[in-house]
Amino acid sequence: MEEQELIIALQSRQETAYVLLVNQLGGKVYHTCLGLLQNEEDAEDITQEVFVSVYQSIKQFKADSKLSTWIYRIAVTKSLEYLRSKNRKKRFAFVQSLFSTDNELKTDVGHFHHPGVQLENKERAAILFSAIDKLSENQKTAFVLHKLEHLSYIEIAEVMNSSVSSVESLLFRAKQNLQSLLGDYYEKNEK
Amino acid sequence: MNKKEAWIQETMESLEGLKIPQVSSSLDEKILKHLFQDEIKVIAIRPQLTWSIAASLLLLIGLNCISLIQYNKNQVNEKQSDAYTLYNNYFLYTEQL
Numbered sequence: 001m002e003e004q005e006l007i008i009a010l011q012s013r014q015e016t017a018y019v020l021l022v023n024q025l026g027g028k029v030y031h032t033c034l035g036l037l038q039n040e041e042d043a044e045d046i047t048q049e050v051f052v053s054v055y056q057s058i059k060q061f062k063a064d065s066k067l068s069t070w071i072y073r074i075a076v077t078k079s080l081e082y083l084r085s086k087n088r089k090k091r092f093a094f095v096q097s098l099f100s101t102d103n104e105l106k107t108d109v110g111h112f113h114h115p116g117v118q119l120e121n122k123e124r125a126a127i128l129f130s131a132i133d134k135l136s137e138n139q140k141t142a143f144v145l146h147k148l149e150h151l152s153y154i155e156i157a158e159v160m161n162s163s164v165s166s167v168e169s170l171l172f173r174a175k176q177n178l179q180s181l182l183g184d185y186y187e188k189n190e191k
Numbered sequence: 192m193n194k195k196e197a198w199i200q201e202t203m204e205s206l207e208g209l210k211i212p213q214v215s216s217s218l219d220e221k222i223l224k225h226l227f228q229d230e231i232k233v234i235a236i237r238p239q240l241t242w243s244i245a246a247s248l249l250l251l252i253g254l255n256c257i258s259l260i261q262y263n264k265n266q267v268n269e270k271q272s273d274a275y276t277l278y279n280n281y282f283l284y285t286e287q288l
Contacts, residue, residue: 015223015227018223018226018227019223022219022222022223023219026214026218026219026222027211027212027213027214028211030212030214030218031211031212034212044218044221047214047218047222048218048221048222048225051222051225051226052225052226055226114206114209114212115212116209116210116211116212117205117206117209118208118209118210121205121206121207121208124201124202124205125205125206125209127202127205128202128203128205128206147206147209148206148209175203178203179199179203182198182199182202182203183195183199186195186198186199187195
C-alpha cells in the first residue's frame with residue numbers, strides 16, 4: 001500500500017490500515033519514546049497515546065511531510081510533555097520532602113538499561129543514558145533521533161520543525177556537553 | 192589520548208550496534224484494542240445544538256416555576272373557599288335551629 005493510499009485508509013478509519021501502521025511504525029515510535037523517557041513502561045504508555053492521537057487527528061494531516069515524520073513529531077512532543085509533567089511532580093515531591101518528617105527524597109533516580117544494547121556495553125551505555133538525560137530537551141531529542149533512530153539531519157530538522165544547520169549545531173553541543181558530563185563522571189567514579 | 196579521553200570515547204561509542212528492541216505483540220494488540228474495541232469517539236457538538244439544549248432547559252424550568260406559582264395560588268383559593276363554605280353552613284344550621 002502506498003503512503004497516499006494508507007493515509008486515505010487511515011482517514012476513513014479502516015482497521016486494516018491501522019494494523020499496518022502499528023506494524024510498520026509501532027516499533028520505531030516505541031524506540032523513540034524509550035530513548036527519550038528511559039523507562040519501558042512509560043514508553044509503552046506514550047506509544048499508545050501517540051497512536052490514539054494519530055487516530056483522532058489524522059483528518060487534519062495535510063501530507064506536507066511524510067507520515068512517519070508527522071508521527072515521530074507526535075511521539076517527541078508527547079514524550080517531552082510527559083517528561084515535563086514528571087519533572088514537575090519530582091519538584092513537588094522535593095518541596096513536600098522539605099516539610100515532611102522523614103527527610104528521605106522519593107525520586108526514581110537510577111541507571112536505565114536499554115534492552116537493545118550489547119551485553120559488553122551495558123554498563124557504559126547506562127552511564128551514557130544518564131548523561132543524555134541531563135541534556136536540554138532539544139539537544140536530547142536531536143541526539144536520540146540521530147544516534148538511536150539513525151535519522152538523517154534533514155529528517156531530524158523536519159521532526160523538530162527547525163533547519164538543518166540548527167540540528168547540526170544542536171548535535172555538536174550535545175556531544176560537547178556529553179563529553180563534559182562523562183568527564184566529570186570519570187573524575188568522581190572511575191579514577 | 193590519555194586514559195580519561197579513551198574512557199569517554201568508548202562510553203560515547205557504547206550505543207554502536209544498538210538493536211531496536213522488538214515491540215511485544217501485546218503492545219500492538221493493546222494499541223489496536225484501544226483504538227477499535229474501546230471505541231474512541233470524537234463527538235463534535237454544533238453550537239446550534241448547544242443553544243437549543245440550553246433554550247429547552249430554560250423553557251422547562253420556566254414552565255415548572257409557572258405551574259408551581261399557579262399551584263400555590265390554587266391552594267390559597269381552595270383554603271379560602273373551604274372556610275367560606277364552613278361559615279355558610281354554620282349560619283344555615285343556626286337559622287334552622
